[in-house]
Amino acid sequence: MVYYGLNLNTAMLYGNFYINFLIFVMLEVVGNATLWLTINRFGRKRSYIFYTTVGGLSCLSTIFTVNYLRKDLQIVTTILAMVGMLFNTAGFTTLYFFSAEIFPTLVRNVGMGTSSSLARVGAMIFPFIADTRHLVPGSTGVAIPLVIFGGACLIGAGLSLFLPETGSKMLPETIEDGRNFTLKALQDKKGKIQKNEENATISGSENFI
Structure with missing residues (x-):
């Protein structure tokens, strides 16, 4: 308006x-x-x-x-x-x-x-x-x-x-994620995903070598 x-x-x-x-x-x-x-x-x-x-x-x-x-x-x-x-x-x-x-x-x-x-x-x-x-x-x-x-x-x-801050945070995917957006559990989930991606990248590099 x-x-x-x-x-x-x-x-x-x-x-x-x-x-x-x-x-x-x-x-x-x-x-x-x-x-x-x-x-x-x-x-x-x-x-x-x-x-x-x-x-x-x-x-x-x-x-x-x-x-x-x-x-x-x-x-x-x-x-x-x-x-x-x-x-x-x-x-x-x-x-x-x-x-x-x-x-x-x-x-x-x-x-x-x-x-x-x-x-x-x-x-x-x-x-x-x-x-x-x-x-x-x-x-x-x-x-x-x-x-x-x-x-x-x-x-x-x-x-x-x-409202919660959304910048540089893992965005909610499900309704439950939306309810827990400000909770530490959802952000820990982001940390685990990033850690798994880093491990996968390191493992791929080692296999390539």
């Missing part, structure tokens, strides 16, 4: 519509390139929480710039929305990696398909969220959709705290 909402929200921001839209498109490229520097170094979970938290706070901050800055400084509101777009783009893409690795192999296709379908539901309800700007008179209404997006980002970041 937030990703598509920010993409389609450019018409309500201050400044030239066409320039704003061009910058938003360029920020998508930068956001998708940035995540490659973090998801392997800091993990999927930390990266997602960081991106969505910063993006959410940027969107929430627009309520202050709209109400307390002069009209000639409202470009700051647009800049904050662009920062939110940059980090939410990175978070949205990171979520695809994160989700695919959390679902067990047995239900990964079904899980990803269901998640993707629900994400499109968020895109469908965006026009109704955009109309909330008419509920509050004056310039404050411009920030209402962005505040809703920011709140949704922070809720998503908070809920992801309950």
Whole structure:
């Protein structure tokens, strides 16, 4: 919802519509390139929480710039929305990696398909969220959709705290593995598999010699 909402929200921001839209498109490229520097170094979970938290706070901050800055400084509101777009783009893409690795192999296709379908539901309800700007008179209404997006980002970041980190770990294959994903037993299983592969490699080398 937030990703598509920010993409389609450019018409309500201050400044030239066409320039704003061009910058938003360029920020998508930068956001998708940035995540490659973090998801392997800091993990999927930390990266997602960081991106969505910063993006959410940027969107929430627009309520202050709209109400307390002069009209000639409202470009700051647009800049904050662009920062939110940059980090939410990175978070949205990171979520695809994160989700695919959390679902067990047995239900990964079904899980990803269901998640993707629900994400499109968020895109469908965006026009109704955009109309909330008419509920509050004056310039404050411009920030209402962005505040809703920011709140949704922070809720998503908070809920992801309950999910396990998937980076550099053995992915679950069965439903039981999914339930025990954070347990030491599953990671010990990975260690045994790696050890067996190493032994097999060493034995093959010795036979070759």
